[in-house]
Amino acid sequence: MSEAAPLDGELSRLAELHGVATSYSPSPDRTVAASAGAVIAALAALGVDASGPEAVRTALADRERDLAERLLPPTVVHWADGAGIALDLPAGTRLEVLTENGETRDDVRDLPLGVHLLTAAAPDGRTARCHLVVAPARLPAPGARSYGLLVQLYSLLSRRSWGMGDLGDLAALADWAGRTAGAGFVQVNPLHAAVPGAPTDPSPYRPSSRRFPDPVHLRLESVPEYTADDSLVERAGRLRSAVLDKGALIDRDAVWELKREALEAVAAVPLAPARQAEYDAFLAAEGQDLTDHATWYALAEKYGSEWQRWPEELHDPRSPETARARAELGDRVGCHSRLAWLTVTQLTDAQRTAREAGMPVGIVHDLAVGVHPGGADAWAQRDVFAAGMSVGAPPDAFNARGQDWGLPPWRPDRLAASGHAPFRRLLRGLFRYAGALRIDHVMGLFRLWWVPQGRPPTEGTYVRYDAEAMLALLALEAGRAGAVVIGEDLGTVEPGVRETLQRRGVLGTSVLWFERDWDGDGRPLPPDRWRADCLATATTHDLPPTAARLTGEHVGLRDRLGLLTRPVEVERAEAAADTTEWLALLTRLGLLAAADAGDEEAEIRAVHRFLLRTPARMIGVWLPDTIGDRRPQNLPGTWDQYPNWRLPIADARGRPVTLEELMGSGRVHDLLEVLRKG
Known part of the structure; x- marks a missing residue:
C-alpha cells in the first residue's frame, strides 16, 4: 500500500x-x-x-x-576474500596505489590491509584519486561462548566512589566478575565526554564528543599525581552517602565540581620522566583531534557550552582568531589534554584488569549514534556535519509521531571525500581500550532519518551512507585491535541489513521479550530458533528490569507518569498475558519448576537459563536484574517526569546497593552461578 x-x-x-x-x-x-x-x-x-x-x-x-565523467568513486572497498578490485574503467587505464605505509605499487593485487590512495590515469588524459580500503572479510569473532554483565557505570557506586560509579569501580567489577563468577565481559554505557554546564544533560547518548572520554569517570586515587585533600574527601563522602544512604539521585554536576577541583591541582603537578614520555606519545598519536577537543573545552569555559553563541570569529576551529585564543588559553588547553590522557589511561587499565581476570572479551564500550549540536565534535568537524538537520526516527507502529534525537548527522558526501577519516579516527580511539564495541542504532551505518530543524519528525526522510565503506573500516580497525563488534539492531530494520551485518561478523542484539514468531503465530520464539550471531539479553537500559516486567510494575510506573495511551486495565491485562506466555514456555522446557511459579528469583533464573538454551554467542545479564531492581535507568518518552540516567542500582525495595554488597549477595551469586555453569 x-x-x-x-x-x-x-x-x-x-x-x-x-x-x-x-x-x-x-x-x-x-x-x-x-x-x-x-x-x-x-x-x-x-x-x-x-x-x-x-x-x-x-x-x-x-x-x-x-x-x-568521474573515473573513480570517493572510496573503493576491497574485501580480503574478494576476487580483486572491480572497477569500471576505460581500457588502458593505469592504476597506482600509495599504501598507508608510503609504498608505491603499480600492481593492485595482494595489497596489504589498510586505507590506501588509489590513482587512475585514463588514456584520454583524465586522472582521479580515491581512498582504497582493503579490509578483512569478517570482523573478529568472540571466541568461546561467554556471558557478561551489562551496567550503566554511573549507577554502580562502591564505598570508594565520589557520588557516582567510576573507572575504579569498573575495574573492580571486571576483576570480580572474571575471577569469581566466570564472566567473559562487562558492557557499559557510553563514556563519551559530556557537554559541560549546570545542569549537564545526564544522557550518555547525547555527548559533546564521542572522540574522547569524560574525565568525570576518573578514580582520583588511582592518578599518581593526585594528593588526597581531606576537605575534598569529606565532601565526596557526603555525596556518596546522600545517594547510598539517603536516597538522593546521582548528581553528576556535583561530582564533577569536586573532581574538577582536584584535577586542577593534578594538572599542575609535573610528570615523572616515564609518565611524561607516555603523555608525549599520547599527544603525538591523537594530534589535531586532541588539540581541537581541548581547545573547545577551554573556549567553553570562557564563552559557554554552545559554540554557535561564541563570537563569530571563533566558530571556525581553523581561523586565525581561534589560533590566538588557543594560545591565550594554553594552560587550559593543556589541562584538558592531560585530563583526556588520564581518562584513556584508566580505561586502558580497566581493560587490562578484565583480561588478566580471565575475560576473553573484557570491557564492551558503547558508541552513541551522534553528538550534541553545540559540542566539541560538532565544532571541530563542522564541515562534516549537515547544517540544519537532526537525526531521528520515522513514525512507526510504536510511535506515530516519530522521534527527533537532536543530533546533527554526518554528511555522507563529505565523509566519503575524506575517506571517512572522522569515522576511522573515532573507531581507532575507542579500540585503544575496548575489548568489544557496541554500536547504538547500527542501522545508521546504512541510512539515517534526517529531520529539518524546526519541523516535526514526521516531515523527515532517510539519507543513505556508504555502508560498505563504513563496514570495511569497522572490520579493519576491529581486526587490528582484535575486538568484537555488537550492533544494536532493535526496532524497524531495512531489509538486508541484518544479513549484511551477519555476513561481515557484526553481532546483533536480541532481547527476550521481543523474540516472537512474528511471521507465524506470534508466540514466544523457542530457543533453538534464535540467531546465533548475537548478544542475547533479557532487557536493556531503555526497558523495564526483568523483576518489574514479571510483576507488572512497569505498567504501574507508566500509568503514574501519564504515559499510557490506553486504559490501565487493558495495559495490565496485555502485559500479564505476555508474561504468562513466556513463563509457560519456560515451564514446558523444564527451566522453571511448577512449584516455583510466582517465585520472582526463580523466574529470573529461569529466564536466564532460557537465554543459555539459545545458540547466542554472547549472553548479557542486566546487572540490576541480579539484585531485583524494579526501576529502568531510562524511561523513553520522559524528560523531567522521571529521573533518567540518575538512579543507583537498588534492590527490590528500592534501597541503593553498593558494589561491595552486590559482590557479597546470595541472590546475585545464585543467578550468576546459573550462568557460570552454562
Missing part, C-alpha cells in the same frame, strides 16, 4: 543520485512518500539547490555529468 503522492520525476531522480530517499516503509505492507519539503531540505544540507524546478534541472544535469 502506498500513501501520499510521489514526488516530481526530476526531483526524485536528483534525490536518488544523492542518496536521499523519496519514500519509506514503516511496515512491510506500507510505503509512505516523503514530503517534497523534507527532500529539498536534505538536498540543501548536502549543498544541492533544489529550491525550484529550474534549480532542480540544473542540479540534476550537474550531478549526472559529474557521475558520467
